[in-house]
Amino acid sequence: MVLTVVAADIIVSLGREREAPSRGISLALAEDRAARVSSLAYDLSLTVPPARDQPVRGHVTASFVLGDATRPLAFDFAQPAERLTGVTANGQATEARVQNGHVVIPPSRLVEGANLVHFEFLAGDEPLNRNDEFMYSLFVPARASLAMPCFDQPDLKARWRLSLDIPLGWTAVSNGRGTRRSTEPGQAVLVFEETQPLPTYLFGFAAGKFSIETSERQGRTFRMFHRETDAAKVARNRETIFDLHAQAVAWLEDYTAIPYAFGKFDFVLIPSFQFGGMEHAGAIYYNAAGLMLDEAATQNQLLGRASLISHETAHMWFGDLVTMKWFNDVWMKEVFANFMAAKIVNPSFPTVNHDLRFLYQHYPIAYDVDRTDGSNPIRQDLANLNEAGSLYGAIIYQKAPIVMRQLELLVGVGAFRDGLREYLKAHAFGNATWSDLVSILDARTPEDIAAWSRAWVEERGRPTVRTKLSVSGGRIERLAFAQDDPLGRNLAWPERLQVIVGVPGEPIAFDIRLTGGETEVPQAAGLPAPAWVLPVGGGLGYGFFDLDPETIDYLANSLHEIGDPLTRGAALVALWESMLEGAVASSRVLQELMVALPRETDEQNVQQMLDYLRTAFWRFTAADDRPSLAPGLEKLLRSGLDRATTTSAKAAWFAALRSTALTPDTMAWLTQLWSHEVTIAGLPLAEADEADLAFDLALREVPGAAMLLDAQVLRFKNPDRKARFQFVMPALSADPAVRDTFFVSLKDVKNRAREAWVLDAARYLNHPLRAAASQKYIPAALDLVREIQRTGDIFFPKRWADASLGGYQSVQNAADVRAFIAGLPTDYPPRLRWVLLSSADPLFRAAKLLK
Structure with a gap:
């Protein structure tokens, strides 16, 4: 098979005799191919050598029906020309x-x-995540085209047939069921059956030294691939892992x-996987640490595991069965995965306040972005898939489910569910847009969903x-709520609120609907003057x-006196947001947290208060003031640790203590804990816990810190955790x-291959205790963001x-950061800006609040 590479100035492209397609996959290119190509299938074979420095060799045949053969057809392969070693089209060397x-x-x-185009190639390593003992x-x-020639766009779904030639001693998993395995000298060949139609981003495979756990639930076999020793x-x-998957599948089958x-349902637990999970149909990937929990897991970690499993399982319907036509609607698959996960988890945790869980899982994280200039x-316009990764983030994962809950309230729970069923059935194994769903829901309600969508979506x-x-x-003479657009666009956000009025005795709740402008609560007129008024009751309202000043003053002094846990949690978030907007001093909020924590009875509220406490201590307390606060803070946290009655609660208190400790007495106690000279009753420390404790001790430069780190290396039994630590x-x-040398090494893309490790290291490099020495890294670190967006995975730039x-x-x-951003070139990608x-917003607010 022959490949001829022709000079760039004579390349032929789509309908233009002398112009090649632009870099990436443009919307115009994708629309043209989607209009011309149908009935697509790939037959892919890859040979993975034992040595990582040797290339993965492959060949792929694309079979498809072409509607217009009068113009050139572009496949995507984002590698140098010499890595494409042969091309034939319809049996002819090309x-x-x-x-x-x-x-x-x-x-x-x-x-x-009907056409057959065959490629032989050396696969790019960038999306293959090759390690010594495994790869995925x-x-x-749109990174499949870094590995192989293909049509790398979501609306050209294909049936995939895969053959993997891998080292002996390895196993493999992919979307299709494995049909046979044969051996050759030093290698094993695995063949997988043809899949249902899938876009490139949902096709996947993992291979390596994995153990396999198998279990049957409700007549379905589940397999778990892992490397836990x-x-x-x-x-x-x-x-529990198998149960949670089976429960999620059963719930979704009933709901939809x-x-x-x-067909089959496998999942792979990958050490230090760069996401929480990835929804490859029939072969889900997870970050191993998110599912294989230690004995001392917190309630948040237990709930988080259930939510993650439910989220990825929901994608089998929302994203895999029905896929967005273009990545501007990527939010749709994520919003429904998160929204459904919140519903699915409820039965598995009957004692948990799930409205409070929804509040904490979504609102603080969404606000972290939505309050900023960034x-x-x-839903965003997207001209080219080379920018698709920048669409991911808190707005589509956390804000969108809040918005979808408001839509469900607007349409009605039953009508909303029935609309989703119609949407899924109408577009099964195909693609759809937000407009398709809006049309279905619009027909089920008198509300104007399109107008509602403009402000919210x-x-x-x-x-x-x-x-x-x-x-x-x-x-009360009059109680009303005025909604404004802080960006001056005169937008109105229709939303349901629950207003709780803290009158003497039992607080009174009123349900209202904001439609813009000013909304009065006539039922409140004549009530006794309240100590507080909260428009965030039920954890519903977003903004x-x-x-009013009296309510802020009450919350800053007496938040802990609010009786209902959900109202208390919503008030906590509102108080924190008020602090960030300068309405109350951070020192007052910190003091109220220290008063409230010993009295708090709901574990979710305890966890959120501890999170806010840590942030208030490190971000919103001046460095010179921390030493005077530390003894009282550590006493509070030690007391909470001793008082906690469950392992999960103890783990939450200990994590807060370990991460804020400063005094010599506490550091000495933590060192004894690491050395096994003392223990914590009811809180066993796992290998990962001891490793993180060793890092925290080294960060504080306890005596013998270097030897402590070396000793921790020798303790490891798991090779993946050891490699991350080193x-x-x-x-x-x-x-x-x-x-300094380590930071400079991160400028080399090869040293950023394990993104989770890099992020752990970056957090320690830039820890507040090292701020004076490490602030010189800031310009270079920010300067790397554009390259990281180009070379890394979707969440890496923001993280x-x-x-x-x-x-x-x-x-x-x-x-300095403001000056850096102001000095960016005019062609700097707006989404990266x-x-x-x-990311800079917390720094800007801290500097302003502490000035």
Whole structure:
């Protein structure tokens, strides 16, 4: 088979005799191919050598029906031309033209109707995540073309047949069921059956030294691939993991009235996987640490595991069965996965307040972006898939489910469910858009869903809702709420609120609907003057709630006196947001947290208060003031640890203590704990816990810190956890020169291959305790964001920016970052500018509040 690479200036492209397709996959290119190509299938074979430095060799045959054969057809292959070693089209060796990440097949080799195009190639390693003992493909959002020639767009779904030639001693898993295995000298060949139609980003495979657990639930076989070496840990988690998957499948089959569509159900637990999970149909990937929990897992970790499993399982319907036509609607698959997960988890945790869980899982994280100058709409225009990764983030994962809950309230629970059933059935194994769903829901309600969508889905930011309370003669004269658009667009956000009025005795709740402008609560007139008014009852309302001064004062002094846990939690979030907007001093909020925590009885509220406490201590307390606060804070946390009655509660208190400890007494006790000289009753520390404790001790430069780290290396029994620890170790060195050298090494893309490890290291490099020495990293770290967006996976740019700015609070740091952003070139990608602005927002606010 022959490949001829032709000079770039004579490359032929779609309908233009002398112009090649642009880099990436443009919307225009994708629309043209979707209109011409149908009945697509790939037959892919890959040979994975034992040595990582040897290339993966492959060949793939694309079979398809072509509607218009008069113009060239571009496949995507984002590798140098020399990695494409052969092309034939319809049995004829082809002079293929390669440029800008595309292989252009001339019309002379194409026919109208059925076509076969065959490629031989050296696969790019970038999306193959190759390790010494395992590998896994990760093609989302449009990275399959880094590995092989294909049509790398979501609306060209294909049936896939895969053959993997892998080292002996390895096993493998893919979307299709394995049909046979044969052996050759030093290698094993696995063949997988043909899949249902899948886009490139949902096709996947993993291979390596994995153990396999198998279990049957409700007549369906589930398989779990993992690399955990602790047999007791596997046994402790195994049944729950299988149960949660089976419960999620059963719930979704009932809710959607559609059976699971992808045959077998496997999942792979990958050490330090860069996402929480990835929904490859029939072969879900998970970050192993999220499912294989330690004995001392917190309630949040237990709930998080259930939510993650439910989220990825929901994708089998929302995203896999019905896929967005273009990545501008990627939010749709994520919103329904998160929204459904919140419903699915409820029966498995009957004692948990799930409305409170929904509040904490979504609102604080969504606000972290939506309050900033880097906020973005839920649904965004997308001209090219090379920017698709920047669409992911808190707005589509956390804000969108809040918005969807408001839509469900607007349409009605039953009508909403029936609309989703119609949507899934109408587009099964195909693609759909937000407009398709809006049309279905519009027919089921008198509400104008399209108008509602404009404010909530198409525009960025959150409303401001201002309390307007008039009291006369000891009674409410008038209570109203004014909704404003802080960005001056005159938008109105229709939303349901529950207003709770803290009158003497039992608080009174009123349900209202905001439609923009000012909304009065006539039922409140004549009630006794309240101590507080909260428009965030039930955890429903979304926005910045500009509370009246009396309510802010009450919350800052007496939040702990509010009786209902959900109302208390919603009030806590509202108080925190008020602090960030400058309505109440951070020192007052910190003091109220220290008063409230010993009195708090709901474990979810305890966890959120501890999270806010840590942030208030490190981000919103001046460095010079921390030593005077530390003894009282550590006493509070030690007391909470001793008082906690469950392992999960103890784990939450201990994590807060370990991460905030400063005094010599506490550091000495933690060192004894690491050395096994003392223990914590009711809280066993696992290998991962001891490793994190070792890092925290080294960060604080306890005596013998370097030897402590070396000793921890020798303790490891799990090779993956050991490798992660050794990678991060230089970031904890007491020698600034070692840390500097390590930071510089991260500029090389090869050293950023394990993204989760890199982020752990970056957080330690930029920890507040190292701020004075590490602030010099800021410009270079921010300068890397654009390259990281180009070379890394979807969440890496934002998480890198967060880690790089997470330890700073000074006015000078804030000014330097503002200057960096202001000095960006005019062609800097707008979405990456939003990333920098949202990541820098806590720094900007801290500098302002502490000034």
